[in-house]
Amino acid sequence: xxxxxxxxxxxxxxxxxxxxxxxxxxxxxxxxxxxxxxxxxxxxxxxxxxxxxxxxxxxxxxxxxxxxxxxxxxxxxxxxxxxxxxxxxxxxxxxxxxxxxxxxxxxxxxxxxxxxxxxxxxxxxxxxxxxxxxxxxxxxxxxxxxxxxxxxxxxxxxxxxxxxxxxxxxxxxxxxxxxxxxxxxxxxxxxxxxxxxxxxxxxxxxxxxxxxxxxxxxxxxxxxxxxxxxxxxxxxxxxxxxxxxxxxxxxxxxxxxxxxxxxxxxxxxxxxxxxxxxxxxxxxxxxxxxxxxxxxxxxxxxxxxxxxxxxxxxxxxxxxxxxxxxxxxxxxxxxxxxxxxxxxxxxxxxxxxxxxxxxxxxxxxxxxxxxxxxxxxxxxxxxxxxxxxxxxxxxxxxxxxxxxxxxxxx
Amino acid sequence: xxxxxxxxxxxxxxxxxxxxxxxxxxxxxxxxxxxxxxxxxxxxxxxxxxxxxxxxxxxxxxxxxxxxxxxxxxxxxxxxxxxxxxxxxxxxxxxxxxxxxxxxxxxxxxxxxxxxxxxxxxxxxxxxxxxxxxxxxxxxxxxxxxxxxxxxxxxxxxxxxxxxxx
Numbered sequence: 001x002x003x004x005x006x007x008x009x010x011x012x013x014x015x016x017x018x019x020x021x022x023x024x025x026x027x028x029x030x031x032x033x034x035x036x037x038x039x040x041x042x043x044x045x046x047x048x049x050x051x052x053x054x055x056x057x058x059x060x061x062x063x064x065x066x067x068x069x070x071x072x073x074x075x076x077x078x079x080x081x082x083x084x085x086x087x088x089x090x091x092x093x094x095x096x097x098x099x100x101x102x103x104x105x106x107x108x109x110x111x112x113x114x115x116x117x118x119x120x121x122x123x124x125x126x127x128x129x130x131x132x133x134x135x136x137x138x139x140x141x142x143x144x145x146x147x148x149x150x151x152x153x154x155x156x157x158x159x160x161x162x163x164x165x166x167x168x169x170x171x172x173x174x175x176x177x178x179x180x181x182x183x184x185x186x187x188x189x190x191x192x193x194x195x196x197x198x199x200x201x202x203x204x205x206x207x208x209x210x211x212x213x214x215x216x217x218x219x220x221x222x223x224x225x226x227x228x229x230x231x232x233x234x235x236x237x238x239x240x241x242x243x244x245x246x247x248x249x250x251x252x253x254x255x256x257x258x259x260x261x262x263x264x265x266x267x268x269x270x271x272x273x274x275x276x277x278x279x280x281x282x283x284x285x286x287x288x289x290x291x292x293x294x295x296x297x298x299x300x301x302x303x304x305x306x307x308x309x310x311x312x313x314x315x316x317x318x319x320x321x322x323x324x325x326x327x328x329x330x331x332x333x334x335x336x337x338x339x340x341x342x343x344x345x346x347x348x349x350x351x352x353x354x355x356x357x358x359x360x361x362x363x364x365x366x367x368x369x370x371x372x373x374x375x376x377x378x379x380x381x382x383x384x385x386x387x388x389x390x391x392x393x394x395x396x397x398x399x400x401x402x403x404x405x406x407x408x409x410x
Numbered sequence: 411x412x413x414x415x416x417x418x419x420x421x422x423x424x425x426x427x428x429x430x431x432x433x434x435x436x437x438x439x440x441x442x443x444x445x446x447x448x449x450x451x452x453x454x455x456x457x458x459x460x461x462x463x464x465x466x467x468x469x470x471x472x473x474x475x476x477x478x479x480x481x482x483x484x485x486x487x488x489x490x491x492x493x494x495x496x497x498x499x500x501x502x503x504x505x506x507x508x509x510x511x512x513x514x515x516x517x518x519x520x521x522x523x524x525x526x527x528x529x530x531x532x533x534x535x536x537x538x539x540x541x542x543x544x545x546x547x548x549x550x551x552x553x554x555x556x557x558x559x560x561x562x563x564x565x566x567x568x569x570x571x572x573x574x575x576x
Contacts, residue, residue: 061545068530069554073561104436231465231491234519245491252494342435344487344498346467355468357487370470372487380522409545 026054029391033062037395039136040405044382044394051390056383060376064409071369075334076102077176077312079369084170086373087407089132090125090350091171092161097347100255101356102176105343108307112299114178115257120191120294121164121173122256122347123287127198128157129350130238130280130287133402137277138209140399141218146208153201156194163187177311178304191295195288202284209277216274223385223397224272233384234377237352239401242279243271249348260297261290273400280402309336334364351375351402373407412495414439417461424454431500439497445510448486448501453516455488455497465489467496469513469523471531475557481505484533486513503533512538530555 010019027050032043041062047054067082074082083094096118103110131154135147158168164187165173165180174180183191209215225235230243240247246265250258266282268275304311308327317324330336340362346355352374361367379401386394414434418441421429428447433440443451455463467487474481480502489496501510512535513520524535525544532553535541543550552559 061543061547064545066554069561229518232518234466234517234523247491252491342440344436344438344496353467355487357468357470357485359472368472370468372468376522376526377519380519 024049031391031394033059037140038398040403040408042403042405042408046391046394048391053386053389053391053394056386056394058379058382060379061409063405067410068369068371071366073365075331075336075364076310076338076366077331078334079366080174081170081172083371084172085406086371086410087129087350087354087375087404088169089404090129091169092121092125092173093129093347093349094354095171095173096122096256097345097349097354097356099174099176100347101343101345101358102310102338103305104345105338105341105358105360106176106307106310107339108177108305108310110178110305111302112257113182113301114303114305116294116298117164117179117183117303118174118256119258119261120183120291121161123291123294124157124160124191124194126287126348126350127284128154129402130284131157133351133399134205134209134277134280137219137273137396137399138215140395141215143208143212143215146205149208150201150205153194153198156190156197160187160190160194163190175304175312177307178302180312181314182303183298188295188298191291195292195295198288199285202281202288206281210281218392219273219277219396219400221270222273222389222393223400224270224275225381225385226271229381229384230271230378233381235352235381236374236378237349238279238283239271239276239352239378241265242268242275244269249346249353253346255345255347258290261293263289273396276400337362337364346372349374351404351407352378371410373410375401375403375407376410379403379408412461412490412493417495417497420458420461421451421455425451439495440500441497442500442502445501445503448499449511449513449516451499452486452488452513456516460493461490461495462492463488463490463495463497465491466513466517466519466523469520469527471527471533471555473531473555473557475505479504482508482531482533484510484527508532509534509536511536514538529553532556 027048029046029048031046032038033041043059044056046056071079071082080095080098083098084091086094131150135150138146161168161171163184165171225243227243227245230240244267246267248265251265263286266279268279312331313324313328318328338360341360343358344355346353354374355372357370358366359368386397417439418432429441429443431442455461467489470485472483482503484501486499510533512524522544524538527533528541529543529545
């Protein structure tokens with residue numbers, strides 16, 4: 001067709017100018033590093049043949065902050081603030097994952113109540129994470145309304161965070177050995193109010209999207225990946241489950257009493273953008289189920305373990321009690337040595353298996369700490385997933401993969 | 411349900427002297443092998459009919475500057491999703507010969523994990539299709555996660571390790 005158009009154009013040209021030649025060359029398009037549609041700082045250099053993507057090359061590392069290096073000088077409890085800044089859409093999961101890694105190293109068994117509170121906070125974080133991912137996916141396909149519907153609920157989840165730990169985004173929630181405070185009556189009331197309201201909003205959100213013809217045309221069959229390729233690429237979390245593999249760390253290696261709760265693992269079939277969207281939606285329903293079970297069966301008892309050497313004592317105790325003052329001083333100054341050991345602990349993060357590989361040589365800080373960041377590993381499949389598709393499809397695929405720049409670069 | 415002893419015994423039967431230092435810290439089977447055996451070992455584990463270690467969880471490295479002849483340790487975490495069994499494989503390298511075969515032929519995910527390890531530790535993965543820095547800039551001429559690069563400003567003499575930790 002192009003050559004026909006050229007022939008017509010050449011016929012109308014003056015003879016002395018000579019015909020226009022058709023040259024088959026690719027266009028290089030820089031998508032990013034800062035582009036409103038990439039939702040984070042990462043660059044993709046795409047080779048385009050007209051509208052089709054032929055190949056892509058990713059450049060990452062724009063917000064690399066050397067967390068692994070910084071962690072080698074920090075006492076254990078100060079590393080929690082580093083984990084906040086990895087997947088900042090679901091900071092509590094990162095915090096809890098780190099605390100559980102250290103507790104595994106120290107051999108601390110934490111009370112049931114603290115475990116249940118952790119489960120509630122982790123599932124709230126998962127809700128917030130999936131809300132953002134699916135809401136933004138809607139925005140990228142041109143549907144702004146759904147995003148506005150559910151963003152109010154994200155605000156409500158952040159209010160619960162505030163009630164539990166005092167912060168909203170970078171939460172630094174919990175302590176090594178438990179939680180820093182018990183769930184207040186306000187927090188319990190807010191969580192109990194959230195569940196029915198969230199169900200209503202989520203139903204509305206699903207009604208707007210799930211059978212929406214425009215949305216379905218944009219996402220079905222876009223960016224599909226087979227289960228085999230997904231496993232080879234190290235996919236985990238909702239992206240792997242959308243491809244049909246029912247791997248969920250919460251079920252395979254239960255931590256923090258996840259075995260007490262009844263929930264399903266939703267899976268997809270083709271691993272395309274629509275499946276990823278649907279799996280995340282279904283997971284939000286399951287998260288609500290878990291939160292409901294946990295808050296209704298919240299065990300009585302202490303919210304922190306009896307491990308005075310490692311658990312930062314309550315502030316009131318520090319003023320009255322000599323031992324508490326000593327431990328407070330030693331912990332804050334980082335004078336507590338951890339035993340030597342080597343631990344790998346994985347939790348189900350917002351977008352996959354978040355692993356902590358910790359080597360301690362018996363000092364106050366880790367000898368080596370490596371974060372297995374799920375989106376760092378699965379983002380390398382992105383060029384393969386958008387090959388042969390258009391630029392607008394590439395944007396939708398990137399949103400649906402839930403790539404968080406903070407976690408990508410760590 | 412697989413046990414550590416059972417898997418360890420199978421690996422010893424297959425590879426004999428090439429696998430050493432079996433241990434199970436926090437119930438995770440850990441052992442060492444040589445860099446000549448790492449690709450045959452992982453492809454054996456991947457294609458084993460019952461174990462099916464089809465998922466490469468992680469590749470990273472650790473620097474031990476004080477252990478002469480074993481300065482670098484490349485660590486592989488494998489996961490058998492069918493059996494829900496994890497294991498950890500270590501390969502020790504000397505400081506003057508940091509070459510190890512790539513795993514990209516077996517797992518597509520190894521590509522960036524190896525680039526990251528190269529970027530931070532300078533481990534050279536032979537046969538890697540595109541071994542460039544990934545997180546740091548290309549112009550960088552050192553490998554920042556090695557222990558000889560301290561985090562603090564080295565001109566400060568008041569900040570000694572005895573007071574401020576490592």
